[in-house]
Amino acid sequence: MIHITINGKVVQAKDGEMLLTVIRREKIDVPTLCHHEAVEPSGACRLCMVEITKPEWDGWCDYVTSCLYPAADGLIVNTHAKKVNELRSSILDMYLARHPKSPEIRQLAAEYGVLKTQFEEVVDGDNCILCGICTRICDTMGFHAISMVGRGHGKEVAPPLNMAPTACVGCLSCAKNCPTNYIEYNMENGGLTIWKKDFEMVACTECGKTTITKEFAEYLSKNRDINIDYFRKCDECHRKELAGTMGRISNWDREARS
Amino acid sequence: MNNRFIVKPELCTGCRSCELACSFTHAIDGVRALTRITPIDGGFKDLWVPVTCLQCDDAACIKSCLVNALKRNPVTGAVELNHEVCVNCMACVAACPFGCAVLDTQANLIVKCDLCGGDPACAHFCPTKALVWEPIEKSVKKTG
Structure with a gap:
């Protein structure tokens, strides 16, 4: 255990733990924009910048991305x-100049008092900030379907050769964790389209509710040793089935006692 | 693991006190969360079954998680979901054969019972003791 001072408060931290982890733990x-606990930090968005100094640095201080800076004693x-x-x-x-239409960027900028950019706005730009959270999550999950x-x-996030990626199973983790909600997908009529690839959803055999795609269910059952029958029903119908089973057992018990 | 969570459907009246206790205990910033426990009609007269996570030994949710957000707490024995790590891929929701990992659409988080970290609020609030949290030795002695 080491001790660091954050905003005047002395806190404990593990040696080598990233500063942002300690800061978040202190609430x-x-x-x-680019940070997610599931993946390695990359320091792409630069917004987690903090000022660091040490008593022996003679008033000199440094500005570092806290997600990539390991905590050291006395910091x-x-x-x-x-x-x-x-x-x-x-x-x-600069983000506001590059992505003037993004509501998430506009809100964050407004919190820091930037209501209008002083640079020239990119007119035909998109809302992708190239933080790589989608590609890193995809890699961590083991699919490697998209990359920079x-x-x-010309840098952009895309599947190989800009064609429907064969490795994608349609888990939607990239789209759901995108900080600017840039990744588009279309879910309708029991189907899903993302990265130009069409998927079929698993419909509950009882009520027809869809949760995940067929490809994802097959991937999980094959690689994670899960019975494929588990995916046939939705969560609600599974709960009803469990209540029915437990109810029958309780009823035997009740009848036996009476 | 000194205590265990016992559900006795024959004592449940379906009053849903457990739901309220759960919702308020897991509230985020004062907003009530989706309940992790819910009494469901057991299919017989006056029989309700409080359905909640069974904390399986060979849990399908842990196996299905591709980012290791689900881990077993060695102290309580509960399978806990780390929301910071979770990427909302819905694998656990689909994989759970008892439907006890649920998507809280309001908070946009996947939620499951974590036994409140070792002191389940629902057991405290259950008026008929259909839900109990008691030492293992005690329940073993009672059943013989």
Whole structure:
């Protein structure tokens, strides 16, 4: 265990733990767009910048992305110093110029006092901030269906060759965790379309409710050793089935006693 | 694992006190959460079954989680879901053969019973003791 000071409060941390993890544990609000506990940090969005210093640094301080900076003993962290807030608002200013239509970016920028960008707005831009949260989650889950393609201005998230990815099972984790809700999918009539690939959903045999795609259910049953029959019914019908079974047993018990 | 959670459907009156206790205990920022326990009609006269996670030994939800968000708490024996790690892929919701991992559409989180970290609120609020949380030795002695 080591001790670091965050905003004047001495807190305990594990050696080598990332600063952002400690900051979040202390319930201090530091904005992030690219961070997710399920995946390795990448420092793409730059919004988790904090000011760090040490007594022996003679008043010198450094500005680092807290998601990638390991905690060290005696570190003094300031999450909302004047200069840190200035840095964050200038980063958000650039985000706002690049993605002026994104409601999530606009809201976050407004929280830091940036209502209008001082740069030239990109008119025909999209809402993808290229944080890579979707590709990292896809890789961690073991599908590797999408990745970053191209460089510089042409960089984008796409499946291989911009064709329907064979590795995608339609789990929707990329779309649901996108910080700007950029990844589009279409779910209707028991089907799902994402990354130009069409999926069929597993419909509950009792009520017809859909939860996951057939491909995902088959993947889980094959790779994770789960009985494929578990996926036939929806959660609600499963609960009713369990209540029915437990009810029958309780009724035997009741009849035996009376 | 010193205590265990016992459900006795023959004592349940379907009053739904457990639902309220659960909802309020798991509230986020003062907003009530989706209940993890729910009494369902058992199919016979005056018979309700409080349905909640059975904390299976060989849990399908743990096996189905591709990001290791579901882990067993060695102290309580409960399967706990870490919401920070969860990516909302719905694998556990679909895989649970008892339908006890549920999507809370309001909070947009997948929720399941975690035995309140070792002191289930529903057991405290159950007026007929259909839900009990008691030491294993006690219940073993009673049943003989």
